[in-house]
Amino acid sequence: MHRYRSHTCGALRLEDAGSEARLSGWVHRKRDHGNLLFVDLRDQFGITQCVVDTSSPVFKVLDDARPETVLCVTGKVVERTEDTVNDKLPTGRVEVQAAVVEVLSTADVLPIQVYGDSDFPEELRLKYRYLDLRREEMRNNILLRSQVIASIRRRMIDSGFTEFQTPILTASSPEGARDFLVPSRLHPGKFYALPQAPQIFKQLVMVSGFDRYFQIAPCFRDEDGRADRSPGEFYQLDLEMAFVTQDDVFAAVEPVIGGVFAEFANGRKTNEGQWPRIPYAEAMLKYGTDKPDLRNPLLITDVTQAFDGSSFGLFAKNI
DSSP states (O other): OOSSOSSOTTTOOGGGTTSEEEEEEEEEEEEEOSSEEEEEEEETTEEEEEEEETTSTTHHHHHHOOTTOEEEEEEEEEEOOGGGOOTTSTTTTEEEEEEEEEEEEOOOOOSSOSSSOOOOOHHHHHHTHHHHTTSHHHHHHHHHHHHHHHHHHHHHHHTTOEEOOOOSSBOOOOOSSBOOEEEOSSSTTOEEEOOSSSHHHHHHHHHTTOSEEEEEEEEEEBSOOBTTBOSEEEEEEEEEESSOOHHHHHHHHHHHHHHHHHHTOTTOOOOOSSOOOOOHHHHHHHHSSSSOOTTSOOOOOOOHHHHTTOSOHHHHHHO
16 A cells, blocks of 8 residues: 555545545544544545544544644545435545554644634735645635636647747836836846736747747736736736638637636536627727626617706706
8 A cells, every 4th residue: 555545535435435545634624522533634635534433542643633734544444324424525425444543744723724714814814825725715716727727728729729938037128017127147237027928929939930829928017906917917828820810810719718618617607609799889889998898788878868958967068
């Protein structure tokens, strides 16, 4: 058997009952039921319940283990009784009877709890970020971001695009925001700039004769935060295509972005097929912006006739 684990904490199923397993993970929570002690062991992949009774030689080790202590538990996988099955967990039909327990790392009293939905001040969460990222919501966010990027990359490559990496240290460029500057050790008094976007480099790639380029690119801009991007640093899907029309670009991008939203919709409705296309003049006339939110469209309507002759001065003046 492997030194640390034969299975992850999310792998055991009913068909594993009767076999011996070794798990390594963090103590998520403990429940003392008198003669029995239940310990939920957690890793990135899930949670498995471990059980020990008071007569076991490893009972004291588990009883003394604080939350987030790292344990290696070896024992027999057994089927849970029908009244103790936890259908909320993929591993909820089995548990591990702990026979051997090794403490790999002992945890101190925690400044913030990982288990539960308690709300903690952001300053405390950022100070103990390694604990904050163990919490279920944050862990799921990190994994979701990774999965979305992997999905975009796979779809772009399947569509015939080639991924290129562009330099991060570059020269300053006259774009909309201020650059972040990095002092050069080899050239005192001179600075590199972090790219606001891979603009020059992607154009160099295309001029060199490559047909379809893409990059999930970091962009660095010394500007305030906006509703649709973080301050300082954000990522964007950047692409270029050769010998194409506007419709070719739409046809390439729609299945990628639409497919990603459909893949991660989690039951929510997404647009299928071709996206609605609104001419610029129509968008400005109806919405007053070239990027209207069609989930709740705020339409501009001519109400001149309805308010003609109104005694309200502001309306009368405008009419």
